[in-house]
Amino acid sequence: MKPFTALFGAAAGTHAADQLALATLPLTATLVLDAGPDVLGVLVAAQSAAWLLVSLPAGAWVDRMPRRTLLIAALALGLLASVVAVAAAAAGAASLLGIAAFLGASGTVVYVLTSVSLLPSLVPAADLPRANARLELARAGVSLAAPFVAGLLAQYLSPTWGYGLAALGAALALACVRALPRVPAPTTGSVRPSFAAAIRTGAQFVIHHELLRGISLCAIFWNFAFFALLTIWAPLALGPLGLDPAQMGFAQSGYGAGLILGALAAPVASRRLPPLATLIFGPAVSVLAGGLFLAAPSGHGFGLAAAGFFLVGFGPMLWLICQTTVRQLVTPLPLMGRVNATVQTAIYGVRPLGALAGGFVAAQAGLPGALVLVTVAFALSALAIVLSPLARLQAMPAPATP
Numbered sequence: 236m237k238p239f240t241a242l243f244g245a246a247a248g249t250h251a252a253d254q255l256a257l258a259t260l261p262l263t264a265t266l267v268l269d270a271g272p273d274v275l276g277v278l279v280a281a282q283s284a285a286w287l288l289v290s291l292p293a294g295a296w297v298d299r300m301p302r303r304t305l306l307i308a309a310l311a312l313g314l315l316a317s318v319v320a321v322a323a324a325a326a327g328a329a330s331l332l333g334i335a336a337f338l339g340a341s342g343t344v345v346y347v348l349t350s351v352s353l354l355p356s357l358v359p360a361a362d363l364p365r366a367n368a369r370l371e372l373a374r375a376g377v378s379l380a381a382p383f384v385a386g387l388l389a390q391y392l393s394p395t396w397g398y399g400l401a402a403l404g405a406a407l408a409l410a411c412v413r414a415l416p417r418v419p420a421p422t423t424g425s426v427r428p429s430f431a432a433a434i435r436t437g438a439q440f441v442i443h444h445e446l447l448r449g450i451s452l453c454a455i456f457w458n459f460a461f462f463a464l465l466t467i468w469a470p471l472a473l474g475p476l477g478l479d480p481a482q483m484g485f486a487q488s489g490y491g492a493g494l495i496l497g498a499l500a501a502p503v504a505s506r507r508l509p510p511l512a513t514l515i516f517g518p519a520v521s522v523l524a525g526g527l528f529l530a531a532p533s534g535h536g537f538g539l540a541a542a543g544f545f546l547v548g549f550g551p552m553l554w555l556i557c558q559t560t561v562r563q564l565v566t567p568l569p570l571m572g573r574v575n576a577t578v579q580t581a582i583y584g585v586r587p588l589g590a591l592a593g594g595f596v597a598a599q600a601g602l603p604g605a606l607v608l609v610t611v612a613f614a615l616s617a618l619a620i621v622l623s624p625l626a627r628l629q630a631m632p633a634p635a636t637p
Contacts, residue, residue: 238357239366241414242350245306247373248408252313252401253343254381256320257282259397260336262389267324274329281333285340286583293345294576295433298569302353303415305345310409312342317402324395339401346408348579352571355563356418360634363560364505371556372498379491437573446565446632449623450558451578453518453616455585457551460521460612462586463593464528464547467605471528475602476536486541493548500549501556510557510628517554518617520546525610529603560631567635 264270264278296305316339323331350370358366388396428436441447472483504513527543566574589612597605620626 238416241411242354242357243369243373244411245310245346245408245415246350246370247377248404248406248411249310249313249343249346250374251377251381252317252404252408253339254377255385255397255401255404256317256336256339258382258385259320259389259394259401260332262385262394262397263320263324264329264332266389266394268327268329268332270329278329278333278336282336282340283583283586285337285344287580289341289344290348290576290580290583291434291573292430293348294437294573294579295430296345297349297352297572297576298433298437299427302349302356302418303412305349306353306412306415307409309342309345309349310405310412312345313339313405314402314409316342317398317405320398321395324398342405344579348572348575351559351563351575352568353415353418355568355571355634357415360564360631363563364556364631365502367556367559367563368498368501368505371501371552372495375491375494375498375552379488379495434573434576437570438577440566440570441574441577444565445624446561446628447574447578449619449625450562451581452619452623453514453554454558454578454582456612456616456619457518457521458582459585459589459592460525460609460616461547462589463596463605463612464525464609466590466593467597467602467609470597471602471606472536472540475533476531476540477534478537478540482537486537487544489541489544490548493545493550494552497549497552498556501553504553505557505560510561510631511626513553513557514561514620514625514628515617517550517552517557518613518620520550521613522610522617524550525606525613529606529610561625561628564632564634 260278260282261275264275268274270278316335319338320332320335323329323335354366354370355363384400385394385397388394388400427433441451468487469483472478472486473480478486501513524543524546527539527546531539531543562574562578563571592608593605596608
């Protein structure tokens with residue numbers, strides 16, 4: 236098996252396991268454990284907390300350890316989490332289910348950081364846009380399918396079957412990872428810094444690098460806006476827009492369709508457009524999406540809402556693949572894990588703030604006021620690109636020297 240083929244198979248299996256676990260958690264908590272909203276909130280928080288708490292130390296591990304070894308450990312952790320989740324459901328232990336959620340998400344964090352950092356060692360620099368697009372396509376496909384699969388299993392068998400299928404995905408990913416070549420750990424010099432100093436070095440590199448700084452600011456504002464939008468979507472759809480639950484879900488599925496089409500279009504965009512065009516288009520089209528939500532008429536908002544979700548998936552997916560390639564090219568290999576971890580921590584740290592802000596503004600100023608907040612934050616994400624050197628990037632940067 237070729238190295239990239241193995242990595243692609245591992246990505247599909249890993250993201251399938253992660254998305255199935257994500258979709259199965261509330262079903263198991265509600266239908267099996269009879270958990271209320273308060274307990275469900277704690278369980279979801281445990282799952283998302285891993286992205287915030289584990290990313291920085293995981294980035295340091297990526298730059299210190301053989302990356303194939305880390306991938307195997309991450310997937311083994313995912314398998315263990317599925318077993319613990321089924322045991323928690325059988326025992327009726329919500330706390331144990333929370334531990335399983337945290338363990339599974341931690342494995343995904345380590346896997347994502349390691350695979351993104353490993354990719355430049357497996358493919359030539361010129362092939363990075365296409366390779367990143369293929370990996371994101373795998374993620375987008377399973378993200379679209381996993382909720383439907385988990386729902387069908389819960390309805391016709393048992394919610395816990397979703398964890399069994401997640402374990403199968405992790406096992407298939409583990410088989411693919413074992414086919415990867417043994418890439419040695421990056422060299423960090425004769426004197427290894429302390430763990431804290433290593434993490435600090437990665438953060439300082441991001442802050443001082445003008446391209447990475449622009450990417451990070453854009454991602455922070457965009458994720459703030461997106462999670463504010465997700466927070467107000469249900470009351471907006473079921474209230475002013477006049478959608479029923481089925482229409483609400485169908486409109487939101489436009490996001491998944493946008494992700495898939497964006498991943499398919501990204502290799503063509505990378506060949507025919509300068510990076511600056513894609514980097515500006517992604518956040519700019521999100522501003523347009525915010526305008527569509529604002530303009531959606533009361534009682535008849537399905538079409539504009541679905542179009543808005545499609546644009547929020549399509550443009551930012553193009554942006555994500557382009558900026559990931561830029562990040563991989565400008566970051567020296569020995570710093571790759573810590574740089575990716577720094578950006579990821581900033582993104583996941585701002586998501587709860589966006590959700591809280593969206594809910595607060597909606598409560599104080601109404602849903603239109605919250606949509607204005609969403610649109611302004613999307614506009615700030617576009618401004619972060621326009622005011623940075625990314626807006627003058629006519630070609631992909633040369634790969635950084637170690």
